[in-house]
Amino acid sequence: MKPTRIKNISKITREPLSANEIDDLVPLPPPYDRVEDQPGWKQLTGEQREAYACDLDGVVALSLPKPKNAEEEKQVVDSFVSGLRKLLSKENNWTFLQPLTLTLDYCARCQTCAQSCPVYQESGGNEIYRPTYRSEIFRRLVKKYTKRGGALLAKLKREDIDLNWTTISRLYELSYRCTMCRRCAQACPMGLDNGLITHELRKLFSQELGWAPRELHEKGTVQQLTVGSSTGMKPAVVRDNISFMDEDLSEELGIKIETPWDVEGADVLLIHNAGEILAWPENPAAFAIILNAAGVKWTLSSEAPAYDGVNYGLFYDDFQLARIVTRHMEVAKKLGVKKVIMGECGHQHKAMMTIADRILTGNLNIPRESSLTFIEDIVASGRIALDPSRNDFPVTLHDPCNIVRNLGIVEPQRRILRKICPRFREMEPHGVNNYCCGGGGGAAIMSQHNFKDWRVSVSGRMKFRQILEAFSDSPGPEIKKYVCAPCSNCKGQIRDIFEYYGAQEKSGLTYGGLVELIVNAMPEIKTPYIKWDVT
Amino acid sequence: MSEYIWLIATYASIGIFALGMAVRVVRIARLPLHLRWELAPVPHERDKHEYGGSFLEEPDWWMKPRERSRMNELLFMLKEIFFLHAVRKNNRRIWPFSLAFHTGLYCLFFMACLLVASAAMSAAGYAAPAALIETPAGILGGAAYLLGSMGALGMLVLRGLDRDLRSYSGLPAYLNLAVLFVLFASGGFGMIIEDGFIGEMQRFINAAMLARPGLALYHAAAIHLGAGLFFLALLPFTSMVHFAAKFFTYHTVLWDDRRMDAAMEKEVGALLGQPVGWKSSHLGADGTKNWIDVVKGE
Ligand code: SF4
Numbered sequence: 001m002k003p004t005r006i007k008n009i010s011k012i013t014r015e016p017l018s019a020n021e022i023d024d025l026v027p028l029p030p031p032y033d034r035v036e037d038q039p040g041w042k043q044l045t046g047e048q049r050e051a052y053a054c055d056l057d058g059v060v061a062l063s064l065p066k067p068k069n070a071e072e073e074k075q076v077v078d079s080f081v082s083g084l085r086k087l088l089s090k091e092n093n094w095t096f097l098q099p100l101t102l103t104l105d106y107c108a109r110c111q112t113c114a115q116s117c118p119v120y121q122e123s124g125g126n127e128i129y130r131p132t133y134r135s136e137i138f139r140r141l142v143k144k145y146t147k148r149g150g151a152l153l154a155k156l157k158r159e160d161i162d163l164n165w166t167t168i169s170r171l172y173e174l175s176y177r178c179t180m181c182r183r184c185a186q187a188c189p190m191g192l193d194n195g196l197i198t199h200e201l202r203k204l205f206s207q208e209l210g211w212a213p214r215e216l217h218e219k220g221t222v223q224q225l226t227v228g229s230s231t232g233m234k235p236a237v238v239r240d241n242i243s244f245m246d247e248d249l250s251e252e253l254g255i256k257i258e259t260p261w262d263v264e265g266a267d268v269l270l271i272h273n274a275g276e277i278l279a280w281p282e283n284p285a286a287f288a289i290i291l292n293a294a295g296v297k298w299t300l301s302s303e304a305p306a307y308d309g310v311n312y313g314l315f316y317d318d319f320q321l322a323r324i325v326t327r328h329m330e331v332a333k334k335l336g337v338k339k340v341i342m343g344e345c346g347h348q349h350k351a352m353m354t355i356a357d358r359i360l361t362g363n364l365n366i367p368r369e370s371s372l373t374f375i376e377d378i379v380a381s382g383r384i385a386l387d388p389s390r391n392d393f394p395v396t397l398h399d400p401c402n403i404v405r406n407l408g409i410v411e412p413q414r415r416i417l418r419k420i421c422p423r424f425r426e427m428e429p430h431g432v433n434n435y436c437c438g439g440g441g442g443a444a445i446m447s448q449h450n451f452k453d454w455r456v457s458v459s460g461r462m463k464f465r466q467i468l469e470a471f472s473d474s475p476g477p478e479i480k481k482y483v484c485a486p487c488s489n490c491k492g493q494i495r496d497i498f499e500y501y502g503a504q505e506k507s508g509l510t511y512g513g514l515v516e517l518i519v520n521a522m523p524e525i526k527t528p529y530i531k532w533d534v535t
Numbered sequence: 536m537s538e539y540i541w542l543i544a545t546y547a548s549i550g551i552f553a554l555g556m557a558v559r560v561v562r563i564a565r566l567p568l569h570l571r572w573e574l575a576p577v578p579h580e581r582d583k584h585e586y587g588g589s590f591l592e593e594p595d596w597w598m599k600p601r602e603r604s605r606m607n608e609l610l611f612m613l614k615e616i617f618f619l620h621a622v623r624k625n626n627r628r629i630w631p632f633s634l635a636f637h638t639g640l641y642c643l644f645f646m647a648c649l650l651v652a653s654a655a656m657s658a659a660g661y662a663a664p665a666a667l668i669e670t671p672a673g674i675l676g677g678a679a680y681l682l683g684s685m686g687a688l689g690m691l692v693l694r695g696l697d698r699d700l701r702s703y704s705g706l707p708a709y710l711n712l713a714v715l716f717v718l719f720a721s722g723g724f725g726m727i728i729e730d731g732f733i734g735e736m737q738r739f740i741n742a743a744m745l746a747r748p749g750l751a752l753y754h755a756a757a758i759h760l761g762a763g764l765f766f767l768a769l770l771p772f773t774s775m776v777h778f779a780a781k782f783f784t785y786h787t788v789l790w791d792d793r794r795m796d797a798a799m800e801k802e803v804g805a806l807l808g809q810p811v812g813w814k815s816s817h818l819g820a821d822g823t824k825n826w827i828d829v830v831k832g833e
């Protein structure tokens with residue numbers, strides 16, 4: 001791999017700035033160590049190359065059309081500069097101005113953060129994925145274009161970067177090569193946050209240029225605000241799906257599963273990531289089984305958008321974030337519930353529990369709690385009977401960054417697993433030092449062109465390695481192993497990793513949530529709840 | 536004449552330093568309240584900080600008292616300041632040099648404090664015993680010059696040789712380290728070749744405190760003081776002021792887990808009342824609508 005210089009970001013080239021080659025990546029342990037056995041990456045067609053910006057790393061996540069003429073190019077540059085100024089203004093960016101200013105102004109360029117970044121490390125040290133590469137370009141552009149005498153100083157300090165369409169389009173793609181896991185921020189001796197730089201760059205693109213990935217914007221927040229869910233499900237469809245699931249599972253398991261809807265004055269409003277209802281219905285069903293068995297007065301809402309806890313605004317747009325979270329809480333207020341419980345979805349936890357705390361004013365600031373603590377309370381209280389011998393298979397736990405590193409919810413899920421899974425083992429490192437699944441920051445739901453290949457084999461590589469190492473005592477497929485990932489997006493990413501490498505067949509790996517393991521341990525459920533072929 | 540110049544240079548660099556730092560700190564402190572962006576582990580969690588847990592692990596956490604420990608925060612900060620814990624954990628290559636260099640700076644700072652205290656005492660008519668001032672100042676000075684010059688030189692060489700560091704180091708980074716190396720090395724050189732070098736520093740500080748010129752400085756001392764004064768004046772304009780910024784990154788960002796209360800709600804209300812200038816069409820902002828209107832989609 002050729003080393004890339006910071007200034008090259010603006011160089012107009014036919015070839016990508018730094019292409020990815022599978023054999024540059026850090027090798028995986030057997031049986032995944034042979035490059036020639038790996039599926040390889042989707043190649044871009046000539047048409048795609050012509051149509052879209054693809055000169056960063058040969059990966060296209062965003063399908064950004066190339067500008068038609070010089071006039072359009074100039075408009076993009078002007079908008080970018082005006083966006084930079086807005087990011088630094090109190091009126092337009094009070095939400096993150098202080099953390100942003102600190103990270104821009106006080107970096108010691110010590111590169112400590114690079115040692116902690118799974119994307120940079122697993123790529124084999126590809127310079128463009130270094131946490132500070134993106135930040136340094138951004139920092140230099142901010143100084144040059146928003147500070148008095150910036151252009152002259154940039155020249156004197158030899159830190160000048162040309163701002164053209166190539167720079168901007170590459171930065172745009174580059175802002176989606178970071179999962180915003182904030183592991184780098186944890187390592188930084190100054191407490192600076194390159195993940196936040198990613199966040200702010202994405203915001204600039206969305207809020208000023210109107211550029212955002214289709215999956216996060218049109219199909220994500222816009223669809224959620226207009227239809228009710230990023231899955232496209234309307235209220236009636238959600239209710240149908242859940243009642244179908246209730247019926248189906250009641251029959252299969254021999255117990256009555258009933259999901260309450262729109263119960264006014266319920267103690268608890270549970271909000272799932274609606275993706276669960278479509279992709280992993282056993283997760284919402286397991287919640288229903290546990291809450292009903294424990295005698296909780298709970299409800300789901302069928303009012304848009306409160307049946308979908310997703311809030312992709314967290315990843316790219318402050319206004320979309322605020323719009324969604326406000327609507328969530330308006331429904332909770334209308335129902336008069338005592339508290340809102342987050343389903344197994346990491347970014348929902350972060351968006352609703354902490355970020356929204358300084359957006360929701362007055363009686364919209366309804367208490368919000370993690371399902372992990374809520375369910376642990378039920379498990380610890382003995383209100384439901386559990387038989388750990390039913391979970392007698394190797395289990396490891398993935399820590400979703402948004403729940404663990406960002407919120408500090410570390411132990412409740414572990415206490416449950418220690419109680420109900422006799423063969424539970426940790427990954428290394430784990431807890432707040434965990435590695436991201438590789439699908440953070442919205443990546444897990446982004447799959448355009450060859451981006452899925454990238455997120456599976458580059459950003460998800462460290463997680464796959466950790467999972468394999470956690471089960472190194474029983475690597476073969478004959479022993480079935482379970483990766484517990486209490487987050488919908490992480491599950492999607494782990495599913496894609498397992499599919500890509502054929503890990504179910506080669507290593508006997510499956511994945512699922514936490515509540516499924518609890519239900520699997522309930523003696524009153526006659527058939528095993530964990531299905532081993534979920535991938 | 537040169538004695539006056541020394542005095543003026545001393546006051547000027549102290550003034551520039553104080554003013555520069557004040558402007559920096561006030562600018563950061565006056566930035567508006569931001570959304571919560573904490574990051575575990577938050578050390579003021581009394582019992583949970585060791586594994587990075589937070590109050591959010593408690594069911595019905597809003598009904599329970601927060602169990603905070605300022606002592607944990609203090610211990611974290613001490614470990615960070617004196618052992619550069621994060622660098623030690625995550626970047627062993629630069630840690631020895633960085634540690635030597637920072638320890639050198641601390642020793643220099645404490646030596647200067649001692650000499651200033653002694654000057655203040657003698658200005659007030661008390662003569663401090665040598666065992667309390669000169670001896671510890673000599674030890675601190677020796678340690679500062681030795682560790683500081685080794686650390687600064689090591690960092691300078693590492694920045695120049697290591698590809699990772701080199702590509703991100705602009706001219707100012709080398710200049711800052713070079714100034715620091717001159718500062719430490721000239722002090723060390725002075726201590727080796729001149730008897731009573733620390734005493735000379737002491738006399739200079741005494742004279743400066745009383746605004747009394749009349750002090751001739753030898754070469755090493757002149758270089759040392761010149762570099763020291765230049766460094767002091769330069770400091771607020773470099774990223775080396777991270778020691779002040781770090782207070783904010785931890786206390787007002789990474790550890791700021793305060794919940795919304797009445798005062799904060801008022802503050803947030805005012806912030807939400809500001810006009811939105813972002814241009815993307817999905818926002819429907821026109822430069823006059825405020826945040827609340829834009830969020831409501833009005
Ligand atoms: S660790 Fe922090 S200070 Fe060092 S280069 Fe990274 S962001 Fe900058």
Ligand code: SF4
Pocket residue numbers: 116117118119120130131177178179180181182183184185194195198
């Ligand atoms: S946030 Fe995560 S992925 Fe992004 S630069 Fe930091 S460590 Fe790397």
